[in-house]
Amino acid sequence: MKIFKQSPTDTSFVQNPYPAYDRARAMGDLVWWDDYKMPAAVSYRAVRGLLTNRKFGREALTAPQCPTHLADWQANESHSMLELEPPRHSRLRGLVLRAFTSKKVAAMAPQITETCHRLIDAFPAQPFDFLNAFARPLPVHIIAKLLGVPTDRSSDLLSWSNAMVAMYQSNRSYEVEIAANQATLEFTAFLDSYIAHRRSQPRDDLLSDLIAAEEAGEKLTGAELISTCILLLNAGHEATVHTLGNALKTLLPSPHREVTPQLVEEVLRFDPPLHLFTRFAYEDTTCFGFDIHKGQEVACLLAAANRDPAFVENPHVFDPHRKSTAHQSFGAGLHFCVGAPLARLEISLSLQLLFDRCPNLHISQAPTYANSYHFHGLDALMVQT
Secondary structure, three states: OOEEOOOOOOHHHHHOOHHHHHHHHOOOOEEEEOOOOEEEEOOHHHHHHHHOOOOEEOOOOOOOOOOHHHHHHHHHHOOOHHHOOOOHHHHHHHHHHHHHOHHHHHOOHHHHHHHHHHHHHOOOOOOEEHHHHHHOHHHHHHHHHHHOOOHHHHHHHHHHHHHHHHHHOOOOOHHHHHHHHHHHHHHHHHHHHHHHHHOOOOOOOHHHHHHHHHHHOOOOOHHHHHHHHHHHHHHHHHHHHHHHHHHHHHHOOOOOOOOOHHHHHHHHHHOOOEOEEEEEEOOOEEEOOEEEOOOOEEEEEHHHHHOOOOOOOOOOOOOOOOOOOOOOOOOOHHHOOOOHHHHHHHHHHHHHHHHHHOOOOEEOOOOOEOOOOOEOOEOOOEEEO
16 A cells, blocks of 8 residues: 555645545545544545445544543544444434434425525625634524524534534634533533423424433433434534635636536535545455455545546536436535535525625635645635625
């Protein structure tokens, strides 16, 4: 296995990781990413193959070593369906899927549209940061409505989410870890109190469904209930923020203003918000000519797969008319993103409303990407109407 050396915090890589992915892919389907000390799948066939191979999974074979200052964060993670395999994963995912049926997602369209209009109405005349004015408040408001938690606590939800999700960044520090653990405590305390309040007031939302499942005593524990709420709020927010920012960075300098399903998929393929996801090998196996040992962690580079010329022609060209492709931005297999239908709807409606209502919207200052790998999103996107 050829050795690939590339710091994930290197400035040039943070701003444009795609040349490095091309360099790695030229070495083969799998490379040894020296900076992470693990194999990394960099071709489309290898990434998709690993994500759908049941010899690999998200749940580590041995409990992770956890320092005391991260005990609360780790306790929450231990109940997250993102980190679990069947049967626990199947049970939790089955409950959550109730909120993401095509009918329920379609019913969110008026709420998304109303929220977009409200945010656009507040755009100032002078240059402003699109991320703060639109991309951050939109998804947190929508996922809070879907779940059934108070939208007037959106600023707290956003703050807790940002602090916890920072744990997945390659440049995380002790201070980041302390902040994530504190955010977990505060987020859990809020949900604990709110769930107690909601037990006698069921509504038509996911939280009521989860509370009912917990009270039935068969499908959900109290810790799983809270962890699931936190996961949905965090995951339902972070990726959509970066997708909207990256999409506008690509689209505003271009002539493309018709938001079709093909354009939405190309936005997701071309510059996705999450670049790396890992799996653990559950047995000794051979993948793409290399031996992977039981317990070995393997990186799947989703964004590298999306730019593989064996997957699509001219992969570094943004083509809004490209035929729909099975890009890897939402993952694949058992852990395919449960919120993908809602994310697609939010992206489609919000982009079209932005273009319709702000026909002169343009970038007013060259944007830069944040040093937040495994995520790939902008520090800010300064625009003007």
